[in-house]
Amino acid sequence: MSNSTNDNLFRLVKSMTKAEKRYFKLTASPLHDIRGKKFVLLFDYMEKRKRYDERQFLLATPSVKPIQIHNLKAHLQKQILDSLRQYHARTSSDMKIRAQIDSALLLYNKGLYDLSLKVIDKAKRMAVSDDRSTLLLEIMDLEKMALMHTVSENNESRVNRIITETRSVVKSIQNISTFSNLAARLSSFYVKMGFVRDRHDHERVRRFFHSSLPRHSGKKLSFQENLYLCYSYVSYYSFVQDFGKSYIYARKWVALFEERPDMIRHKPELYLKGLNHLLAAENKLFLFREFEETYKKLLKVHSIKGLELTENIQIALFKYKYMHKINHYFMMGDFTGGTKIISVAEHELDRFAERMDKHYILLFWYKVACLYFGAGNFRKAIAWLNRIINSRDVDLREDILSFARILNLIAHYELGNYDLVESHIKSTYRFLLKKEEHFLYHKLILRFLRNLGKETEGRGLIRKFVELKKQLLPLERHPYERRPFLYFDIISWLESKEKGKPVEEIIRARAKAKMKRG
Numbered sequence: 001m002s003n004s005t006n007d008n009l010f011r012l013v014k015s016m017t018k019a020e021k022r023y024f025k026l027t028a029s030p031l032h033d034i035r036g037k038k039f040v041l042l043f044d045y046m047e048k049r050k051r052y053d054e055r056q057f058l059l060a061t062p063s064v065k066p067i068q069i070h071n072l073k074a075h076l077q078k079q080i081l082d083s084l085r086q087y088h089a090r091t092s093s094d095m096k097i098r099a100q101i102d103s104a105l106l107l108y109n110k111g112l113y114d115l116s117l118k119v120i121d122k123a124k125r126m127a128v129s130d131d132r133s134t135l136l137l138e139i140m141d142l143e144k145m146a147l148m149h150t151v152s153e154n155n156e157s158r159v160n161r162i163i164t165e166t167r168s169v170v171k172s173i174q175n176i177s178t179f180s181n182l183a184a185r186l187s188s189f190y191v192k193m194g195f196v197r198d199r200h201d202h203e204r205v206r207r208f209f210h211s212s213l214p215r216h217s218g219k220k221l222s223f224q225e226n227l228y229l230c231y232s233y234v235s236y237y238s239f240v241q242d243f244g245k246s247y248i249y250a251r252k253w254v255a256l257f258e259e260r261p262d263m264i265r266h267k268p269e270l271y272l273k274g275l276n277h278l279l280a281a282e283n284k285l286f287l288f289r290e291f292e293e294t295y296k297k298l299l300k301v302h303s304i305k306g307l308e309l310t311e312n313i314q315i316a317l318f319k320y321k322y323m324h325k326i327n328h329y330f331m332m333g334d335f336t337g338g339t340k341i342i343s344v345a346e347h348e349l350d351r352f353a354e355r356m357d358k359h360y361i362l363l364f365w366y367k368v369a370c371l372y373f374g375a376g377n378f379r380k381a382i383a384w385l386n387r388i389i390n391s392r393d394v395d396l397r398e399d400i401l402s403f404a405r406i407l408n409l410i411a412h413y414e415l416g417n418y419d420l421v422e423s424h425i426k427s428t429y430r431f432l433l434k435k436e437e438h439f440l441y442h443k444l445i446l447r448f449l450r451n452l453g454k455e456t457e458g459r460g461l462i463r464k465f466v467e468l469k470k471q472l473l474p475l476e477r478h479p480y481e482r483r484p485f486l487y488f489d490i491i492s493w494l495e496s497k498e499k500g501k502p503v504e505e506i507i508r509a510r511a512k513a514k515m516k517r518g
Helices: 008-015 018-028 034-048 054-060 066-088 093-109 113-129 133-147 155-193 199-212 223-239 243-259 262-266 268-284 288-303 311-332 335-339 342-355 358-374 378-389 398-414 418-434 440-452 459-477 490-499 503-517
Strands: none
Touching: 008 034, 008 066, 018 034, 018 066, 034 054, 034 066, 054 066, 093 113, 093 133, 113 133, 133 155, 155 199, 155 223, 199 223, 223 243, 223 268, 243 262, 243 268, 262 268, 268 288, 268 311, 288 311, 311 335, 311 342, 311 358, 311 503, 335 358, 335 503, 342 358, 358 378, 358 398, 358 503, 378 398, 398 418, 398 440, 418 440, 440 459, 459 490, 490 503
């Protein structure tokens, strides 16, 4: 086992809540054999430390021999997982149904078929109520086995009913699998590229999506089928930058849960994902009032009665809470206000960093850099952009990696670092060529910065800003060239230079005008 906090067993111990640790201690305490005492010693050692050091543990615990440590760790991991399984059996819908299936199977194996069928009926009702199709299929298979051993007048009709139900459940599982596979595939495209880059990308994704969708009737779909259908449509329309349709399907997604609030407790992660996608679409469409209402729903999730706040849910809540809080500041044009939450957000990010996906971290860094840029703090903007530029995960969000370099150039220009601008232009060109990011937007800005040289004032400079603005404005309406404007409001920056005002003032005025129109 490695001596780092990345050690799996150590991370498992550290991920446990106080209640889970207390329950583990209670279930572990009856074990009075030597091995039992030793694995509790290892647990106590890990629980109290920020970093696991195996040599230090062995020195501090002479009763444990080096040759025993491998089996001791395996035993501790098994005991923790058994304890967690027992502890969460009271609240997990899947575990409750699974317990009924296990009981029915035990009765079946003892030849108590009638009693087994009674338990099967209970498990079946639970699985239908909670829309657990895969478990329902397993229950039906067991039901057929039990019926083969019983004699009853209605056996034939019951078998026929099970066969019909099984076909329906199998079809439902196939749909769920297809829809979720589609969403996962599109999400992987997005994590790598961002949004579609050109007509070729768009057509390739369009063909893939529509050829993969099975025929379906929305009215006949189960909750899970509808949920994953919405998920796949939201993923598709977000990827191709059709935010209007993404908004429609994200609303349907959230509405599914609002019509079945009991499902929020069973599938909280998917409810949060739905809120996240809805907020993202409302942000892109500048639906400010709707955005605020949806954000309130997000903040209320942690207080939903009966909802277990697992580590996964806490991470998701953190991600969406801060990402959309920052988006809210963007929508208002209040960059200075936004920078005031960064120290708290960064502290919380450190808490989850090891379990956080790198994609989110890159996006968070970029959003923070934009906040500081908008607030006129270019040095801090560069510091955050450098985290992205120096990142080793070059296959993640190629769009963010590209725009971070563009924003970095502009920030250095603002600070008067003209020699750095010149050298960074060359490296940025090389990066864009390597990543095949051939946007006219990029070319115009790089050419503009190169031609500026060290010109910092005068009418000639203002004319150059006005000219670049004229060249860029038509691109805002281009189906693919508009993509860069999602990452940085270059038009407002140019307007700030033209009018001699801070960029924050320009963006805030634009935001207020949009709110009045809305």
